[in-house]
Amino acid sequence: MTEFGFIESLRNLFATLPSNGFEGIGDDCAVYGLGNDEALLFTSDTLNEGVHFLRTEATPEQVGAKSLMVNLSDIAAMGARPIATLLALSLPADCPEGWAESFIEGYRSVAERYGVPLVGGDTTSSLRGITINVTAIGRAPESHIKRRSAARSGDVIFVGGVLGGSALGLRNILDGDGDTAAAHLHHAPQAQVAEGEWLGAQPCVHAMMDLSDGLASDLRHILVASKVGAVVNVEQIPIYEGATIRDAVGGGEDYMLLFTVERSGVEAMRRQFAERFGYEPYAIGEITESPQPEIEWREKGKTFYPDWRGFSHF
Amino acid sequence: MTEFGFIESLRNLFATLPSNGFEGIGDDCAVYGLGNDEALLFTSDTLNEGVHFLRTEATPEQVGAKSLMVNLSDIAAMGARPIATLLALSLPADCPEGWAESFIEGYRSVAERYGVPLVGGDTTSSLRGITINVTAIGRAPESHIKRRSAARSGDVIFVGGVLGGSALGLRNILDGDGDTAAAHLHHAPQAQVAEGEWLGAQPCVHAMMDLSDGLASDLRHILVASKVGAVVNVEQIPIYEGATIRDAVGGGEDYMLLFTVERSGVEAMRRQFAERFGYEPYAIGEITESPQPEIEWREKGKTFYPDWRGFSHF
Numbered sequence: 001m002t003e004f005g006f007i008e009s010l011r012n013l014f015a016t017l018p019s020n021g022f023e024g025i026g027d028d029c030a031v032y033g034l035g036n037d038e039a040l041l042f043t044s045d046t047l048n049e050g051v052h053f054l055r056t057e058a059t060p061e062q063v064g065a066k067s068l069m070v071n072l073s074d075i076a077a078m079g080a081r082p083i084a085t086l087l088a089l090s091l092p093a094d095c096p097e098g099w100a101e102s103f104i105e106g107y108r109s110v111a112e113r114y115g116v117p118l119v120g121g122d123t124t125s126s127l128r129g130i131t132i133n134v135t136a137i138g139r140a141p142e143s144h145i146k147r148r149s150a151a152r153s154g155d156v157i158f159v160g161g162v163l164g165g166s167a168l169g170l171r172n173i174l175d176g177d178g179d180t181a182a183a184h185l186h187h188a189p190q191a192q193v194a195e196g197e198w199l200g201a202q203p204c205v206h207a208m209m210d211l212s213d214g215l216a217s218d219l220r221h222i223l224v225a226s227k228v229g230a231v232v233n234v235e236q237i238p239i240y241e242g243a244t245i246r247d248a249v250g251g252g253e254d255y256m257l258l259f260t261v262e263r264s265g266v267e268a269m270r271r272q273f274a275e276r277f278g279y280e281p282y283a284i285g286e287i288t289e290s291p292q293p294e295i296e297w298r299e300k301g302k303t304f305y306p307d308w309r310g311f312s313h314f
Numbered sequence: 315m316t317e318f319g320f321i322e323s324l325r326n327l328f329a330t331l332p333s334n335g336f337e338g339i340g341d342d343c344a345v346y347g348l349g350n351d352e353a354l355l356f357t358s359d360t361l362n363e364g365v366h367f368l369r370t371e372a373t374p375e376q377v378g379a380k381s382l383m384v385n386l387s388d389i390a391a392m393g394a395r396p397i398a399t400l401l402a403l404s405l406p407a408d409c410p411e412g413w414a415e416s417f418i419e420g421y422r423s424v425a426e427r428y429g430v431p432l433v434g435g436d437t438t439s440s441l442r443g444i445t446i447n448v449t450a451i452g453r454a455p456e457s458h459i460k461r462r463s464a465a466r467s468g469d470v471i472f473v474g475g476v477l478g479g480s481a482l483g484l485r486n487i488l489d490g491d492g493d494t495a496a497a498h499l500h501h502a503p504q505a506q507v508a509e510g511e512w513l514g515a516q517p518c519v520h521a522m523m524d525l526s527d528g529l530a531s532d533l534r535h536i537l538v539a540s541k542v543g544a545v546v547n548v549e550q551i552p553i554y555e556g557a558t559i560r561d562a563v564g565g566g567e568d569y570m571l572l573f574t575v576e577r578s579g580v581e582a583m584r585r586q587f588a589e590r591f592g593y594e595p596y597a598i599g600e601i602t603e604s605p606q607p608e609i610e611w612r613e614k615g616k617t618f619y620p621d622w623r624g625f626s627h628f
Binding site for chain 1: 320323324328331333334335336337343346348357358359360361362363364365366398400401402404414422425430431432433434435436437441442443445449
């Protein structure tokens with residue numbers, strides 16, 4: 001849900017203002033140091049009807065759950081724990097009776113699961129279409145915070161789970177089959193909230209973000225910020241059953257974690273992760289020293305040149 | 315921009331979740347104590363095209379300035395200093411070339427005036443209509459924070475400036491005369507940001523909020539939260555030139571501060587306020603002991619019963 005060019009122009013336009021203790025724009029969240037190795041993190045995202053969800057396809061409970069989940073994912077993607085959210089809901093005159101109440105039920109179910117209170121709420125009218133804005137606040141020891149700029153040459157690249165399910169699900173929905181498991185996953189993504197906080201506490205984890213725009217596009221953000229390159233072995237990319245490699249690499253909204261790990265820490269991290277969460281993350285390649293922030297795609301050891309880089313979120 | 319009933323229902327629905335150190339819903343901002351008498355404050359507001367502004371009437375610079383100003387007003391209304399904002403902008407396909415850039419210019423002009431950096435930005439597409447969401451973060455010593463619940467019987471009620479200008483301006487605009495001073499004020503409200511922070515530091519100031527829905531409606535929020543009543547002398551209400559008492563009492567979006575002051579502190583506060591800001595706030599009545607959170611309206615000492623209470627924002 002990010003237009004990189006706009007964000008860049010904002011960063012430049014506001015560069016002369018005082019920072020007031022905040023780190024500038026560039027990561028999933030803004031970071032505010034509190035001293036004593038503690039920091040707060042902030043992120044704000046909008047979901048618009050007709051763009052991010054269809055009222056005819058997604059239930060209000062699903063929209064409520066998803067709008068909170070994607071924001072918790074941003075907090076977790078920097079290694080922090082979400083501690084509160086604010087919700088601003090804009091409803092048009094034709095909004096069905098009870099929609100907002102069911103939306104809140106879905107929102108609340110996720111809030112309860114992660115113990116995240118709603119500390120501010122606002123509702124307004126909209127001319128047309130439902131608009132949802134969620135601001136999430138997180139907290140972490142400063143030393144746990146994972147930035148996109150922290151990847152180092154030699155790091156192993158991991159993804160937290162299988163990719164492409166959301167893109168497949170969206171295709172199912174657009175094809176009129178909204179009842180598949182993938183379609184359900186698209187409507188109700190499961191962010192790796194606990195995993196993100198846990199990975200934050202592992203010093204061997206260097207860079208981290210969540211996959212909202214697709215691996216090809218998101219990994220490039222890490223490469224640009226860290227001034228490195230990457231080799232990705234496509235046969236190691238975990239693909240959702242029935243999805244294609246294009247779904248996995250170019251599809252958006254999987255909300256799995258993407259992170260790089262110092263090679264010496266990989267085995268212990270992998271074992272402890274599995275002990276804690278009951279499954280293993282997937283190593284898909286490694287960070288390389290490179291003058292260009294490019295991904296070298298390899299299939300069974302052979303470099304090839306797919307047209308994946310241009311993919312963006314849909 | 316608040317539907318009180320919805321906020322109330324949210325408060326109840328989320329009451330069983332852990333607070334994580336946040337004060338519950340009810341004031342202009344959520345409050346998060348940092349310890350050592352320091353706290354952060356959070357507020358989030360949405361402006362929708364066709365509801366909160368008309369693209370044909372307001373320039374993008376005005377919309378940008380106003381969308382930030384109303385959020386800074388919420389921070390100031392609790393006695394805090396704004397320290398950062400996040401912006402989420404949703405733009406439809408028919409948004410004119412350059413609209414977003416001009417919007418940002420207006421936003422930036424206010425951000426620069428108050429030294430408030432933009433620390434997070436996000437832009438998305440909307441199906442129709444521009445939607446703007448701003449999250450503002452403030453900071454204050456915990457002891458400076460003014461809550462709606464702190465009014466005490468005997469307090470003098472103040473408003474920070476003349477009222478009704480925004481309502482008159484909106485009427486001008488709807489009548490096709492968008493070139494009046496009042497219309498300009500409606501498009502470009504001036505919140506009392508520095509005044510709010512200064513009043514926060516005055517222990518004699520008890521309750522405070524900003525006037526976004528009109529005096530009759532907003533003062534009642536203080537009375538309900540503080541479990542008190544009020545007497546307001548209508549001839550003391552400062553009215554914008556050309557506006558009516560109805561505009562001043564029932565009109566919204568004036569963004570002046572409404573605050574109550576312990577009687578013994580009134581004279582010193584008034585003098586120091588004038589020294590600091592070059593003008594005086596207006597005493598309009600007093601807080602009374604009352605079993606009902608009712609406003610008693612008086613004209614030249616005589617109680618009367620106007621039909622003002624039902625007014626809400628338009």
